[in-house]
Amino acid sequence: MADRARDISVIVVGGSYAGAAAAKRLAALSQQGFTGLKVTLVDRSTHYFHAVGFPKALVDDKYAEKSFLPLTGFFAGSSKHEYINQGLAAVVDAHHVELDDGRRLYYDYLVLATGGKAPGPINVAGRTKEAGLAEIRALRQGLEGAESVLVIGGGPVGVEVAGFVAATYPAKRVTLVHSHGQLLPKQFRIGVSNGAVEKLTALGVRVVLNDRVEIPDDFEYAAHIGHRVLRGTRAGQEYASDVQIPAVGFQVHSEYLAPLEAAVGRGALRAAGSGAIRVRPTLQLDADALPHIFVPGDANSLPGSTKFGFKAEMQGNTAAANIRRLIESGFDVANKTGAEAAAASAPAVGAWTDYVDLIMLPVGPNRGVAQICKIALGSSAVADFLVRQIKTRDFMLGLRKGYYPRPEKRKTD
Ligand SMILES: Cc1cc2nc3c(=O)[nH]c(=O)nc-3n(C[C@H](O)[C@H](O)[C@H](O)COP(=O)(O)OP(=O)(O)OC[C@H]3O[C@@H](n4cnc5c(N)ncnc54)[C@H](O)[C@@H]3O)c2cc1C
Numbered sequence: 001m002a003d004r005a006r007d008i009s010v011i012v013v014g015g016s017y018a019g020a021a022a023a024k025r026l027a028a029l030s031q032q033g034f035t036g037l038k039v040t041l042v043d044r045s046t047h048y049f050h051a052v053g054f055p056k057a058l059v060d061d062k063y064a065e066k067s068f069l070p071l072t073g074f075f076a077g078s079s080k081h082e083y084i085n086q087g088l089a090a091v092v093d094a095h096h097v098e099l100d101d102g103r104r105l106y107y108d109y110l111v112l113a114t115g116g117k118a119p120g121p122i123n124v125a126g127r128t129k130e131a132g133l134a135e136i137r138a139l140r141q142g143l144e145g146a147e148s149v150l151v152i153g154g155g156p157v158g159v160e161v162a163g164f165v166a167a168t169y170p171a172k173r174v175t176l177v178h179s180h181g182q183l184l185p186k187q188f189r190i191g192v193s194n195g196a197v198e199k200l201t202a203l204g205v206r207v208v209l210n211d212r213v214e215i216p217d218d219f220e221y222a223a224h225i226g227h228r229v230l231r232g233t234r235a236g237q238e239y240a241s242d243v244q245i246p247a248v249g250f251q252v253h254s255e256y257l258a259p260l261e262a263a264v265g266r267g268a269l270r271a272a273g274s275g276a277i278r279v280r281p282t283l284q285l286d287a288d289a290l291p292h293i294f295v296p297g298d299a300n301s302l303p304g305s306t307k308f309g310f311k312a313e314m315q316g317n318t319a320a321a322n323i324r325r326l327i328e329s330g331f332d333v334a335n336k337t338g339a340e341a342a343a344a345s346a347p348a349v350g351a352w353t354d355y356v357d358l359i360m361l362p363v364g365p366n367r368g369v370a371q372i373c374k375i376a377l378g379s380s381a382v383a384d385f386l387v388r389q390i391k392t393r394d395f396m397l398g399l400r401k402g403y404y405p406r407p408e409k410r411k412t413d
Helices: 017-032 049-061 061-066 127-143 156-168 190-202 255-264 307-331 338-345 381-392 397-403
Strands: 008-013 035-041 047-049 068-070 082-085 089-094 096-099 104-106 110-114 148-152 175-178 206-208 225-231 236-245 358-363 367-372 373-377
Touching: 008 017, 017 035, 017 110, 017 397, 035 104, 049 061, 049 127, 049 156, 068 127, 068 397, 089 110, 089 255, 089 373, 096 127, 110 307, 127 225, 127 236, 148 156, 156 175, 156 190, 156 236, 156 358, 175 236, 190 206, 190 358, 190 367, 190 373, 225 358, 358 381, 367 381, 373 381
Parallel strands: 008 035, 008 110, 035 082, 148 175, 148 236, 175 206
Antiparallel strands: 047 068, 089 096, 096 104, 225 236, 358 367, 367 373
């Protein structure tokens, strides 16, 4: 059994679903005898942005204002744990990271919960509340002046955004183009997909299936507002619109792994293309020598069906539980290497299991589709009622508030 009072430094990078869950759970260990443990949360943003509510924030300024929760009070009540508002520039080696300001920090355990980004305006890139709000407002202003809107990609985000834009601006022509024969990813039952088409169509959205819009190379944020004609891959198909909202092309934030990857082996840690960080079922990095680095949430290489906020949160909890087990098992992170390290850590850690099958998608403020334990609630009014009651009201923002208390005076542990 390990000495719980031993000095241990855990760095968690990313303070959203996965990182906030991991950091809160680890910091709570201070109250359970782990007196030497220090948790450092690093996030390049000053605020958590509630991306889940983006479809509502886009059309509702009051809600957008509330969607940014400050990270500065994250460790309220603790004088030991620390939040640092910086970007992670590099994981330098097995025990050091470097921040954008050049600071180099030591870690015994590292949690990389940096998620990812979509290319277009749904990726709120601003690193302060003011900058993020300005992006959302610019897009809303663009929508208000537009006659036609093109949403590219009929995954959950595209469906929700198209529904809210059409419901809020009924006079505008909204088109949703999706590259497959049915809306939404494969884990959704056909009844859910058909229900989404039906409810979007009722709101006046033109849904086009089996066509892929060619996204131009110059498609940066600012280019999405203004009249453009984009081509589809179907022969002769063109889409003219005044505002374009791509909801495709997810990329993981993992460029900071390049130095460590160079040491381990080219391409060993990240998938080509998406940049997803390869993990084992225990959420440990898939590298024998690095069993003390965990990657919960959207940044990891688990299947697309796990890329949901509540699953990222569950994974953050699993990563924290595994770190606790490693500490308790006496695993000596600094003095083990290679296969020896993997073998020493293996008995202590547990796998994350994806046992929740629950999806709720608002289609505009009053309607919605859902899937609960493989049961499709598509075109029914029951789905409308359930989604409205459970999700649409505040898009689960209330559930996040406990993670981000308002900044206050710090106490001593
Ligand atoms: C528009 C939209 C709607 C969605 N709707 C839903 C929904 O209804 N239900 C649902 O369950 N999920 C939904 N999702 C998915 C959900 O938001 C993600 O699965 C979830 O946010 C993933 O959490 P995460 O903690 O892994 O990463 P993220 O939420 O992406 O957070 C990553 C964090 O890391 C920080 N970061 C990144 N790189 C660095 C760096 N180099 N240095 C320092 N900090 C860094 C970022 O600032 C951020 O705080 C939606 C996503 C979008 C975009």
